[in-house]
Amino acid sequence: MKLATLDTPAALVDEACLQRNIARMQRQVSGLGPRLRPHVKTTKCVAVAEQQRAAGGTGITVSTLREAEAFFDAGFDDILYAVGIVPAKLPAVKALRARGCRLIVILDSLAAAQAVVQAGPGLEVMIEIDTDGHRAGIAPDAPLLLDVARTLHNGGAVLVGVMTHAGASYDCRTHEALQAMAEQERSRCVAAAERIRTAGIPCPEVSVGSTPTALSARHLAGVTEVRAGVYAFNDLVMHGVGVCGLGDIALSVLTTVIGHHGTWMLVDAGWMAMSRDRGTAGHALDFGYGAVCDEAGQPIEGLVMGSANQEHGLISWREGFDGGSLERRFPLGTRLRVLPNHACATAAQFQHYEVLKAGGSITRWPRFNGW
Numbered sequence: 001m002k003l004a005t006l007d008t009p010a011a012l013v014d015e016a017c018l019q020r021n022i023a024r025m026q027r028q029v030s031g032l033g034p035r036l037r038p039h040v041k042t043t044k045c046v047a048v049a050e051q052q053r054a055a056g057g058t059g060i061t062v063s064t065l066r067e068a069e070a071f072f073d074a075g076f077d078d079i080l081y082a083v084g085i086v087p088a089k090l091p092a093v094k095a096l097r098a099r100g101c102r103l104i105v106i107l108d109s110l111a112a113a114q115a116v117v118q119a120g121p122g123l124e125v126m127i128e129i130d131t132d133g134h135r136a137g138i139a140p141d142a143p144l145l146l147d148v149a150r151t152l153h154n155g156g157a158v159l160v161g162v163m164t165h166a167g168a169s170y171d172c173r174t175h176e177a178l179q180a181m182a183e184q185e186r187s188r189c190v191a192a193a194e195r196i197r198t199a200g201i202p203c204p205e206v207s208v209g210s211t212p213t214a215l216s217a218r219h220l221a222g223v224t225e226v227r228a229g230v231y232a233f234n235d236l237v238m239h240g241v242g243v244c245g246l247g248d249i250a251l252s253v254l255t256t257v258i259g260h261h262g263t264w265m266l267v268d269a270g271w272m273a274m275s276r277d278r279g280t281a282g283h284a285l286d287f288g289y290g291a292v293c294d295e296a297g298q299p300i301e302g303l304v305m306g307s308a309n310q311e312h313g314l315i316s317w318r319e320g321f322d323g324g325s326l327e328r329r330f331p332l333g334t335r336l337r338v339l340p341n342h343a344c345a346t347a348a349q350f351q352h353y354e355v356l357k358a359g360g361s362i363t364r365w366p367r368f369n370g371w
């Protein structure tokens with residue numbers, strides 16, 4: 001299979017770019033000391049996770065139990081399920097652990113800690129710490145932190161450590177702000193672990209991470225593990241945050257020009273292919289539903305998918321940019337690549353990746369969706 005004969009729309013992965021991204025993150029995290037536990041929710045693809053492991057990744061992070069089951073079946077047996085556990089999901093967790101999977105769960109409430117303890121001894125748990133007010137977790141100085149740690153420890157669960165995700169880093173726009181956020185994520189999570197240890201409860205692991213903070217941290221003293229996910233593909237949001245260039249985005253949607261109308265042209269990738277994610281809407285450079293490249297992957301300056309219907313993408317020049325007649329430059333049948341705002345969301349629209357190898361051939365890698 002060749003690029004020129006692929007049906008469109010297709011989720012195209014540039015393998016050389018993917019490998020560069022994997023190597024960059026591994027170098028960064030290993031250079032600062034901790035282990036890297038890649039978050040596989042972006043790619044949901046065993047072939048990618050195998051490359052992350054080969055590069056030095058230790059264990060994986062998942063966002064659904066479906067991912068945990070699929071990756072365990074594919075030979076990954078050290079898994080952090082990094083979405084708050086609820087009682088109804090504990091039987092599935094126990095079943096996977098009974099099959100030999102080291103599956104660690106996270107929680108940030110007394111109710112969840114009590115449920116874990118009641119589910120039986122030996123379950124491995126991390127307490128989620130709120131280091132940025134972004135989403136979830138217990139504040140490092142909250143009395144609740146020690147109540148939860150004691151409930152787990154005294155109840156027979158294994159408190160593996162504390163973890164946090166500085167999702168607020170996606171709102172940073174300068175390198176200085178990113179460095180400060182990385183330090184905030186690190187220092188607050190380490191402080192939480194220290195409080196638990198001072199109370200006499202073992203708390204060996206300190207797990208932090210998001211792609212922007214992982215790539216911006218100057219040091220990670222006290223951190224034992226970093227989790228990052230979207231770095232494998234990168235996307236326009238990471239570009240807007242300032243941690244990658246357009247040339248570092250490994251995932252694109254291959255599409256075909258299907259018509260011209262007024263000031264725009266139409267392609268066969270609408271929001272069903274790109275996803276509804278408009279993650280760059282608040283950025284200095286809003287890419288609409290995606291930035292447009294030629295079939296070889298070279299970005300075409302000024303060309304964006306400003307609007308999308310289910311199976312139609314509407315591509316036009318940015319306001320004030322004169323790139324010439326779309327019909328003449330991109331006649332019917334022209335093939336283009338569109339870089340996604342949010343790689344996790346765009347990838348989830350597809351059942352498999354078409355992987356462009358260095359020599360120009362295409363290999364198909366399955367991914368999975370659902371829960």
Ligand SMILES: Cc1ncc(COP(=O)(O)O)c(C=O)c1O
Pocket residue numbers: 039061082083164165209210211212227228229230231
């Ligand atoms: C708990 C947790 N850890 C790690 C990550 C990885 O973040 P990123 O995709 O920015 O690398 C996420 C992403 O949502 C997450 O929710």
